[in-house]
Amino acid sequence: MDWTLECSGCGKRQGAGGLPTVCGDCGSPWLVRYATRYPGKPSLPPAATGEGMWRYRALLPLRESERPVTLGEGGTPLLPAARLGAALGAANLWIKDESANPTGSFKARGLSAAVTRAVAAGAGRFVLPTAGNAGVAAAAYGARAGVPVKVFAPRSTPRPLLGQIAAYGADLELVDGHIGDCGARARAYAAEHSAMDLSTLREPYRIEGKKTLGLEIAEQLGWRLPGAIIYPAGGGTGLIGMWKAFGELIESGWVSGPMPRLFAVQSAGCAPVVRAWEAHAERCEPWPDPETVASGLRVPAPLGGALMLRALRESGGGAVAVADPDLVDGARLLAEREGIDACPEGGAAVAAARRLLAAGLIAPAAGVVVFNTGAGVLYGRDLK
Numbered sequence: 308m309d310w311t312l313e314c315s316g317c318g319k320r321q322g323a324g325g326l327p328t329v330c331g332d333c334g335s336p337w338l339v340r341y342a343t344r345y346p347g348k349p350s351l352p353p354a355a356t357g358e359g360m361w362r363y364r365a366l367l368p369l370r371e372s373e374r375p376v377t378l379g380e381g382g383t384p385l386l387p388a389a390r391l392g393a394a395l396g397a398a399n400l401w402i403k404d405e406s407a408n409p410t411g412s413f414k415a416r417g418l419s420a421a422v423t424r425a426v427a428a429g430a431g432r433f434v435l436p437t438a439g440n441a442g443v444a445a446a447a448y449g450a451r452a453g454v455p456v457k458v459f460a461p462r463s464t465p466r467p468l469l470g471q472i473a474a475y476g477a478d479l480e481l482v483d484g485h486i487g488d489c490g491a492r493a494r495a496y497a498a499e500h501s502a503m504d505l506s507t508l509r510e511p512y513r514i515e516g517k518k519t520l521g522l523e524i525a526e527q528l529g530w531r532l533p534g535a536i537i538y539p540a541g542g543g544t545g546l547i548g549m550w551k552a553f554g555e556l557i558e559s560g561w562v563s564g565p566m567p568r569l570f571a572v573q574s575a576g577c578a579p580v581v582r583a584w585e586a587h588a589e590r591c592e593p594w595p596d597p598e599t600v601a602s603g604l605r606v607p608a609p610l611g612g613a614l615m616l617r618a619l620r621e622s623g624g625g626a627v628a629v630a631d632p633d634l635v636d637g638a639r640l641l642a643e644r645e646g647i648d649a650c651p652e653g654g655a656a657v658a659a660a661r662r663l664l665a666a667g668l669i670a671p672a673a674g675v676v677v678f679n680t681g682a683g684v685l686y687g688r689d690l691k
Contacts, residue, residue, distance in 0.1 A: 345559035360519035380415035412681030414444035420516030436489030439468035446475035459489035507542035521552030534673030539652035541606035550618035574599035584626035601651035653679030
């Protein structure tokens with residue numbers, strides 16, 4: 308499919324060539340817009356081909372002659388969770404388990420797409436800040452593409468994640484501070500070394516990789532949409548990607564609406580999206596002194612805050628913050644009830660599901676998808 312880029316803030320359009328960053332006029336992220344609607348449904352290779360998310364290549368920014376930089380990402384299970392559902396009060400509950408990705412988390416999808424497009428455009432060096440999982444994925448896909456990767460990570464990042472980044476050969480530098488401090492270092496490095504900045508939403512293609520989360524859920528449910536999706540959101544690329552995917556599917560007639568209600572989950576120790584949502588604001592304000600054991604939720608100033616809030620409003624969803632003890636208990640519950648090795652962020656989604664169901668904000672009979680975004684083992688076992 309042919310595509311252009313549209314600024315999510317001011318609506319400016321530009322071609323898809325080169326190595327795009329944010330909009331030069333307003334600083335907002337770009338969104339990929341396709342010249343035509345999706346082709347007739349469904350002309351996809353069978354899942355058994357092992358192509359993972361690139362089964363959907365006809366719906367992604369990949370030209371016919373191009374080959375993706377891939378490790379087999381995507382194609383993760385959507386698992387019925389009857390025992391967990393009974394504990395939470397949900398009659399129809401599924402877990403989308405992203406720990407099955409090659410690098411152990413949902414970040415593999417976005418980085419596969421971003422590295423694919425950047426390499427096609429001639430990128431010779433990558434840099435990004437990370438709370439952990441994105442750095443692991445960037446290091447792996449950089450190695451796969453034969454392109455060097457520089458990673459800036461907070462010194463407080465779980466040690467197993469740092470070990471994985473180093474194992475893939477990335478140049479890892481630890482920073483005293485949070486991911487926002489790492490982001491400033493990454494942007495300075497990009498300017499000095501002509502490196503492609505793979506930071507969340509500072510290039511447009513990580514969203515397209517994360518869009519495949521929504522495509523997979525729809526296909527796994529027989530081209531029907533669930534009633535609600537509960538998603539742990541730090542930078543929010545996955546939430547935005549699913550919102551975009553569902554809109555494109557509905558517009559093209561592959562599924563019928565309404566769109567699933569999207570719920571963003573954050574830690575009470577770092578909840579800029581929740582605070583903005585409760586204040587009915589259009590944008591997020593930076594969160595001072597972010598602190599949570601869920602390192603992927605320790606994002607004090609998400610660049611995609613306005614897009615996340617828009618997705619929540621348009622889908623009729625919401626935002627909820629959970630305390631660290633509750634998200635740790637949610638991860639334990641997911642492991643003990645369903646045998647799923649949950650990361651702290653996945654535990655946050657479970658804790659939020661319990662709260663939303665108990666408050667009557669989601670009906671017990673609604674079909675609910677809860678995300679486990681990564682493998683708990685990568686965080687160590689000091690959370691229990």
